[in-house]
Amino acid sequence: MTYKERFDGRKFDEIRPMEAKAGIIPRADGSAYFKIGKSVAYVAVYGPRNLFPKFLQNPEKGILRCSYNMMPFSSGGERVRPGGNRRSKEISMVTEKALLPVVDLNEFPNAVVDVFIELPQTDAGTRCAGICAAAIALADAGISMRDLVAAVSVGKVDDKLVVDLNYDEEAHEAGSTDMPVAMMPRTGQISLLQMDGDLSKEEINKCLQMATKALRQIYEVQKKALKHKYEGESI
């Protein structure tokens, strides 16, 4: 049996419909909403602000701190116990690494920029949705950035290479491979790469090509969200 048609009718290299907004949380210094398919991320950025306890400070440059959290009612299965787990801690860490190359924190020694990613609704690809929203929120907060970061998961469902897997595809009975990729779209540099499943080197290459194409579309949506917020404002 082969995976002939995607469960939701998309083409194999087609990403789910997206929606992005900048500046949705008035109390935050920067914020964003990013929705891809049924996965939704809210992100708030606070900072640069003082970092305590003091021993965490870096006197040479500011620190980026990310936290990824699924709301208790966000998952398609049982309630997610609040307070985080090993998975959310690891995702927080890789998200931080994914965003770090684009932010310039040299001007903010001893300070921290906090990025809070919250997911009210999930359908796979949530770390990528979180990264996409976080990049918009960091820009919205006015943090100096070299580029945005866009992220998407690619992989294989049964024997077909696909872009932007949803939950049903990840759970495909014939097996599936998930490879989240984050990229700085202007340079094509990869800042997050994870994989679990089974891919040959050729397939990985092919997947990365597919990801690059998809990430360009995501990048446009991110830029549009930022432009939309600041439309009509003089600089």
Next chain:
Amino acid sequence: MNSELRQNVLKSLEAGIRLDGRKTDEYRKISVEYGISVNAEGSARVKIGETEILAGVKLSVESPYPDSPNQGTMMVGAELLPLSNPEFEAGPPGIQAIEIARVVDRGIRESETIDTKKLCIKEGEKAWTVIIDICTINDDGNLFDASALASMAALQNAVFPSYENEKIDYKKKTKEKLPLSKAPVSVTVMKIDKYFIVDPLPEEERILDARLTVATTEDGKICAMQKGGDTPLSIEDVDRMIDIAIEKTQELRGHLKR
């Protein structure tokens, strides 16, 4: 800093208006949106001014408590997410979050809106547990009333997932709603000096003397109260605050589906 803020607030209250131009008993614009998270069994978004809360309901099947073998249970959790306010810290719920969760819990529980006997699947063995989780998106004051309203809306929105052969299939939702009979709503009245206000801004919350949260059902029954703040209240104060709360309850309840 707070004493200066207090002077400013009091000065404008003397003229009968608030920092943002509202009257003392005036709420900001309220909106209730149902079904904002498709995976939850029920969910809602409440906005009061720029305060935004999401509440979601998850259902699970557990064994009932030995002292009530023919009843299901209900639980409320609140998370003051660090995303929603620069002063909120990550980590386990602090006393502020715990108080909100417990006050919302009491309003719902004591109104007996959920018929917990109807949550029982098999006496002494299996019953539904209803868990309401409150998450703050933006804190611009009055988390108490917004949380209670969002929780009630999420309950109204909830349906049972499919349950067959002692297994829940969360992917399959039934059309069966939760057994609800009432719609408890909370109104919190603040006392600042000799003035009473509702729907406070964060600045007003910072200088309040006392607050009283009053949960009432549509038949006028008061089902839960909580006094907060460092200053005591007289019996007359309490009387007046309950009057204001009951009056404003109608307005809040008007935003819920019937």
